[in-house]
Amino acid sequence: MRIIGGLFVLHFFIRKIVQGILLLLITSAAAFFLLSSAGSDAFTSLRENPQVSAAAIEKLRASYGLDRPVIERYGSWLASAARADLGDSFYYQVPVAQLVLSRFWSTAILAFAAVGIACLIAVSLSFLNARFRSRTLSAFTDGIILVFASTPRIVISLFALAILVYGAITSVFWLSAISLSVPLVALLLAQFNQSLNDAMREDFVRTARAKGLSETAIILRHAFRAAINPALTLFGLSLGALLGGSVIVETVIGRPGIGSLTVIAVRNRDIPLLMGVMIIVSLAVWAGNTLAEVLQFVNDKRLKAQEGE
Template identity: 40%
Template sequence: MTLSRDPGNHLRPPLFGGRTLTRRRTPVRGRALLRSAAKRFAAGATVMLGSATLAFTALQLVPGDPVAVLLGPTTSASPQVRAQIRTEYGFDRPVPVRFAHYLGDLVRGDLGTSYQLQQPVTKLINDQLWPTVQLVAAAVALAVVIAVVSAMTTAGRRPSLRAAATVWELVALSTPPFWLGIMLLTVFSFRLRIFPVAGAQSVSSLVLPAVTLALSVAGVLAQVLREGLEAALAQPFVVTARARGLSRTAVRVRHAFRHAAAPVLTLTGWLTGTLLGGAVLIETVFARPGIGSLTLQAVTSRDLPVVMGVVLLSAFAVVLIFTVVDLLHLAIDPRLRTAAAAI
């Protein structure tokens, strides 16, 4: 960072290697990135406040007595007990006061206590979240790798090769994941006994569900990536790069890929968000714990604090994912930085 302050210095370490990428950042550019990060953080906080308000409002609009829900349909309690519960949970206080308390608890990281399980919602979510996060992260990483390999090797190549890649991607993205999961289980767990049938104890138990989730995602990503690559390869700078003596592969890796990455990045962010909620089907097939099954239970038993916790968690996940995606966009495309600095 200090290097750019003395533009007269001619003898200095190489500045243009791939390894020294970060050192090329000038302070101005770094500030622009920081500033847009701060703006995005503020925007994320606003979204979170909005979701909290919406969740709270929805809770107020749910018909029926919360105490009745809390006690469950089978329990009978005396009016005194009911009144006691009402005071204990603060249902007797006016709505604005309860909202303020609710927000205060949120800030402290307290999402309330589950009606059904009588445990803090944060603990419940914490226990169930990590298996899902592991699964989704593994699946997305695998999908990106498969997509990059499939697209990079076939974009702009022979029609036969391209057609073959397109066919496998179409098959992959149109295969129902639960069916694929059952097939993989049948072959690799029951027949070959390579991977465990169920559970989330070991890394090997992650393989089959991750592959199941990854394949369809990889199919979509590869198609978008190939389209981007082919658009980039048609640009004049590719001719310039080739005319410098770069091989076809090197042009793809060093130039075209970065251009094709932007739409794939957006799509990956979106798909990750969807997978976090949609993994429940696969988690059921493979009998894995996860946030999906917790949500399902909470909704069916009207365990409202848990439902609200999950709603807030989803909002947070989406905000987090898209903040990261936006910042990565800025890192990829310098043209966005000038625009971002002006906002």
């Protein structure tokens, strides 16, 4: 049995690594060709400067390899990326990997804080709904889901900016985290609340009640484990949206991170920097999905062990 379990784990990680490589190849190729076909590059704006000759611009483009065919440039970029060399940023004139990683950790910490806030709200309200089964509380929960899910992120960010300006909350970090967490609260609360209600109707809950366990103990020790897997799946799927949402939140509130860096890269047509952002974000999404699947697997084993007791 241990050999079979070891083979299963090995197969899982090989499959995830292959998926990760394919994801990077497809994402990088699509991004590179789309960015290169935009019809302009980082040096296009120099043509508006009468003091810079066309020959000087072409020489500058050639020094960065922008005069070569797109396929050849992508091949060179891919070969360098395989050696962990993402090139230099056109705008910042520093290595892309160094720049993106320094900003990524700032956004990653922000994303973890947003996930923590969303989980705290979603789990707390779902627990209260399952424990007390109040129509008023259920209506309140549905209202939060509706409002949080339907409010555009730009509106949330502008509201947070107004709070910052008037000094109600002075921490840029926590305002950014709260703003980023709002749509995730709606998703996790809707999913976990429904999953927990479904779990409370299962046979193992009736068995636990027959043993004399309190409702609180039943929810925390039994129903939570059965309800958490769909929420983990949703978390893995929403990670990309969470990082994407940082573009709006960080730009509006003015917090440095991967989101605001992306806006700067787009504004300056900095292809190496945009590619670096795309790769790092894709790796983060892949890692998040892999972690969610691992946690689901561990939770499934615990559920089976619990059912066997």
